[in-house]
Amino acid sequence: MTPVLEASNLHVTFGTSIAAVRGISLTVARGETHCLVGESGCGKSVTALAIMGLLSRTAHRSADILRFHDHDLTRLSERGMARLRGDRIAMIFQEPMTSLNPAYTIGSQMAEVFERHRRVSRTIALDRAAELLHRVGITAPGMRLKQYPHQLSGGLRQRVMISMALMCEPELLIADEPTTALDVTVQAQILRLLQNLQRELGLALLLITHDLGIVARIADRVSVMYAGEIVESALTGPLFAAPTHPYTRGLLRCIPVPGQVRRDEPLGSIPGVVPRIAPEFIGCSFRERCAFAMPDCARDVPRQRAAVDHDYLCRLPPDWTRAEAA
Amino acid sequence: MTLAVEVRNLRRVFRTRSGMLAAERVVRAVDGVSFALPAGQVLGIVGESGCGKSTLARMILGLLPPSNGEILVDGRSLASMDRRERARLIQPVFQDPFSSLNPRQRVRDIVGLPLAAQGNVSDRQQRDRVMEMLGRVGISAEIADRLPAQLSGGQRQRVAIARALVLHPRIVVCDEPTSALDVSVQAQILNLLVELRRDLQLTYLFISHNLAVVEHIATEVAVMYLGRFVEQAPVDALFRDPRHPYTRALLASVLTPEPGKGIPDVGLGETYPDPANIPPGCRFHPRCPMALERCRTDAPDNIVSHGRLTECLLAETASGT
Amino acid sequence: MKHAATGLGAIIVFAVALAAIIAPLIAPHDPFVQDLNQRMVPPEWMDGGSAVHPFGTDQLGRDYLSRLLYGARISMMIGIFTVITSGLIGITLGVFGGYFGGKIDDVVMFIITCRLSIPLILVALTVVALVGSSLLVVILTLGLLLWERFAVVSRTTTMQVRNLDYIAAAQAAGASRRHILLREVLPNILTPLVVVATLEMALAILLEAALSFLGLGVPPPLPSWGLMIAEGKDYMFFSPWVIMIPGIALFVLVLGINLLGDGLRDLLGTRRPA
DSSP states (O other): OOOSEEEEEEEEEETTTEEEEEEEEEEEOTTOEEEEEOOTTSSHHHHHHHHHTOOOTTEEEEOSEEEETTEETTTOOHHHHHHHBTTTEEEEOSOHHHHSOTTSOHHHHHHHHHHHHHOOOHHHHHHHHHHHHHHTTOSSHHHHHTSOGGGSOHHHHHHHHHHHHHTTOOSEEEEESTTTTSOHHHHHHHHHHHHHHHHHHTOEEEEEESOHHHHHHHOSEEEEEETTEEEEEEEHHHHHHSOOSHHHHHHHHHOOOTTOOOTTSOOOOOOSOOOOOOTTOOSOTTGGGOTTOOGGGGTOOOEEEEETTEEEEOSSOTTHHHHHHO | OOEEEEEEEEEEEEEEESSSSSOEEEEEEEEEEEEEEETTOEEEEEOOTTSOHHHHHHHHTTSSOOSEEEEEETTEEGGGSOHHHHHHHEEEEOSOTTTSSOTTSOHHHHHHHHHHHHSOOOHHHHHHHHHHHHHHTTOOGGGGGSOGGGSOHHHHHHHHHHHHHTTOOSEEEEESTTTTSOHHHHHHHHHHHHHHHHHHTOEEEEEESOHHHHHHHOSEEEEEETTEEEEEEEHHHHHHSOOSHHHHHHHHHOOOSOTTOOOOOOOOOSOOOOTTSOOSSSTTGGGOTTOOSGGGTOOOOOEEETTEEEOOHHHHHHTTO | OHHHHHHHHHHHHHHHHHHHHTHHHHOSSOTTOOOGGGTTOOOTTSTTOOTTSTTOBOTTOOBHHHHHHHHHHHHHHHHHHHHHHHHHHHHHHHHHHHHHOHHHHHHHHHHHHHHHTSOHHHHHHHHHHHHOOOHHHHHHHHHHHSOHHHHHHHHHHHHHHHTSHHHHHHHHTTOOHHHIIIIIIHHHHHHHHHHHHHHHHHHHHHHHHHHHHTTSSSOTTSOOHHHHHHHHGGGTTTOTHHHHHHHHHHHHHHHHHHHHHHHHHHHHHTTSOO
16 A cells, blocks of 8 residues: 655755755655654754645755655645645644734634635534534534634643644644643643544654654654654664664663663763754764764765664664673 | 751732733732752652742742742741842752853853852952863863853753852752753753762752653652642652652653553543632642542642652541541 | 845945044035125036035035035934933833833833823924024934834833843842843843934934924034025025935935944844854
């Protein structure tokens, strides 16, 4: 079955000095949750914007394949993209306060999406909006439709964003850090909601986050991103069971887990900072921070397979962790 | 053993009016907080948005006057201290490294400000102490002349820590010091804070919404909800045996990186906490999965037993009060 | 393109300022000396003109180029000193209101509202009637009346800065209020204020020209450009250069100041950290 979203060798550069995305490839199938995980500056948000065609004019995007079903996104005009956006591909952002227009009611913003894509009257659109608000667990939807964004709490706003994204029953939902700005109790609710909706609607979900806990609990497939590249990609279970790329391993060691805290040892950390990469950069972008860097890492880096459907971008052999432990 | 910080029945109310004709909104940000923090300990305060932890931090730092209640630092009343004396005792590290450093000042001046404000430190002494502290937090000397815009988030937070420590205060109030940083950098900063506490014999008031981080650094933990401590206990006891339903929900919500466990349903319901509309009776009852009829009308007292505090009617019954 | 415009503005302002400063050195004649035999001589490039008076003479035979150059002094002085006065008043009020909030802010807002309800021309009329007109009176009148934009902009920017953590950190560090206002708040609100300053400077210069035109500003025989226009309006149709020359000078100077101000805003704005 063809994936809903397929990207191969996607590049995004800003001007001549910054290569934000350097040849990433990923797929999202129907009903699948693919998490793109990385820290700030790794290019994950830029990837999302690149797929949606929302990059600024100074950005240059190229790809061998960038396909939504059988639409070639690299060849679509802006008009063509606008027809897909909000209708078949939807996106939700991190900070609902800045992605909802404070000057309009919730109802009018939600209705607008539906009216524009399906050419129906406002009444029909508002009915659908109310239905969706109910679907995402908002009580008294009629009242909520008349409210303005600032009258709602963060969790409610994010639910509104989700229902707005679902107005036209999209097939692909891209969520960029949808719960980062929310309290941890609300976060759990929102993620459960996303999971349920995905199951009901058969959504393909591309979830972008820096939180490995979310990834472990919700993802079917994980791609770890660093400095514009995907350094490791696998199904969730194998990735956490056998993380192979040194960055992935380092990242996992940084996260304190309640109940497993060892106070006598310092937390694992990765020294240094995420680098900014220029387009001419060669070799492994992680080598400055890697404890296992070799001189060859400055030249080129092979993409190897750790197992079936589990690949990583590093010179180290697939079983190096076992050899190291020994 | 001296008490580094002692707080008695602290309250803070904000009155706002959105426009001339609108009704006044009374926000009870901190609604009766009391605790005693011995020297050398770390009190972790956890809570979500709207619980009042930042307001509490600002009052303890002397930046916001309380509406009610007392704050004693090192045995002396905070209100009675002048700004220089207070600065020598208690200093902050804030959450956002981008807004906690003056963008128009160089690092050496930022870190030197507390010394300069004391008024009795010579320029040479100031320079030496600034460089010494920068070295201690892992900032190399040539960074001292840079502007904040030229530093990474982790570096800025180190500068903020250096500024907090340059007067050798007794107490440091950390308000979400790692929340705005990348995961790999968070760990660096946390390790630094742990090390500095040990080396300089500091006392921390550590505020965070991240339970795992708190578990790593705190000796005692208080859970804050709508302006009050609903549970307080030594760190291991709290994490092993949480008693308040809210604490249990918080702990259950933490998504550990363990695949296959799914997303927990913590059962808190739809309503969200609003400090302008604190529910009658137990303030947590609208969201509590175990609420009884009583909880709607009777506010629980603090139940103190075996060095633990739990503000819940169910705990009352449990301890046989 | 934008940089070119800013550069042009800077050149114009710099040139006028320079001309004002070295006027005594480059003016061909004394601007106050009348020569009734040489009245209304056209500029050099018109029939009847000569190099003796490159820009011609006015109705009292005074050399126009010299009057223009000395007039630049007046315009620049008006511009600079008015802005200094109004800036001091407005920024002080705005920063106090924005920083302290509460009752103090209420008072500041009240003062600003009062100021906004005062009609500038009527006040100028009254002042001149009471005190008589002079350069100093014009500077003071304009300075004491043109501060409201400074106040509003400083108040809003101070309110934004006030809630940032570095202010709280400075307070916690034990810094005095004076230090916080002068060294923590002020440097961070300067960018928009510089732009306001250039706008107010242009406005002051234009207002002085208007007031002088109405007889309420600088008194004759001072060579204010506005006064030159006023004095020349009777000869507008026969000797148009009498109005055009100071008119164009005013236009160019105000244009230059505005271009410079626009460019400064962009330039200073981009230096804000990410």
